[in-house]
Amino acid sequence: MTTDTSTPLRAHCTAAADGSITFVLADDAHATALVLKHRKTGERLRLELAPDAVLAAKTPLAPGRWDVFADCGEYGSRRVESGIRDLSTLVDRTPEPASAPVAVRIPYPAKGGALAVRSWLRAPHAEAGAIVFAERGMTVEGRLYGTSLGPGAVVEARLRGTPGTVHHEPATGESGAFAFTLPYGPLAAVGVPKDTYWDLWLLPSGERQGAVRIARILDDIAERKGIYVYPAGPADAEGRVTAVPYYTVDNDLSLRLDPVSAPRVPGPR
Structure with a gap:
């Protein structure tokens, strides 16, 4: 045979x-x-x-x-x-x-x-859940495993490729749940000459030593990028920058800011 x-x-x-x-x-x-x-x-x-x-x-x-x-x-x-x-x-x-x-x-x-x-x-793990959009910002809910939130808990947005450029917003929750609201304006104010990427971390105690990458892995989707597609919204009052949350190739939650191209003015033929 x-x-x-x-x-x-x-x-x-x-x-x-x-x-x-x-x-x-x-x-x-x-x-x-x-x-x-x-x-x-x-x-x-x-x-x-x-x-x-x-x-x-x-x-x-x-x-x-x-x-x-x-x-x-x-x-x-x-x-x-x-x-x-x-x-x-x-x-x-x-x-x-x-x-x-x-x-x-x-x-x-x-x-x-x-x-x-x-x-x-x-270990520990911060599982992202619902994302709710508001004017020039978003609210993220989720669950925390392996640790708990302390009184100084914050979410930290880190500008990818630029160590030390971060933005903090308070995180709240109890019984394993967490939530935070992230306005886009402070991130856009850093400057968006080209597409920029902000990775989202949860600091349960407010200290970077215990930072937990926010992700969504507790379901049956191995590669979430390209499947979960969120709408882009204005990141600044002038409409010069848009923001859109997305999941990376590792199912980690990040935020992309894009400059809005100025409309082209037709020139003489």
Whole structure:
């Protein structure tokens, strides 16, 4: 019996709320194990097929993207395509407020449909929730895990690429919840000669040492950028700058400010 190594392998997977994932290989390819390979570091994790492969919740998995391969013995290693993914238990997942660290693993189809796993490990963690827009500003609500807000809690907007350029607004909340209102004006006042990016951090005690990056990872969306698209609004009274919140490639919450191009005046033909 031969194995057609040109035919892609498919694996179905089921994610559990505790962070475990069960992989079911849908094709008979003499595979003995699935191998997860970290896309940046090359670290490998082998999961034996017996008959299914299980990534246990307690198995350490470094943050980042892991590509999935099948070990087919003498036929070599083969890339695995994404089959049916049952991620229903991840929707609106709500860990215990004291949970630390918060571990998230989401299987997803990468470029070309190849199966991959996105992993986060954060302690503590600030989960972004609803975003409400007002005139030249926004209010963000969320939940904090692994720590609690102190009396001096603030949100800190950091200008990307310019260490030390920050803006603070008070953060409030109780029982694990947090909220803050961020006006766009002070950020626009720094100057927006080109697109600028502000990353949002929560400082539960008001001190930078305990800063927590605000993100949204507690659901079934591995790559939120491009899926959650928010409206742009004016950032200054003159209408020279617009602002739009967005999620980065790591599902972290940031804010982009864009200068508004002056209308072109038609010249002589």
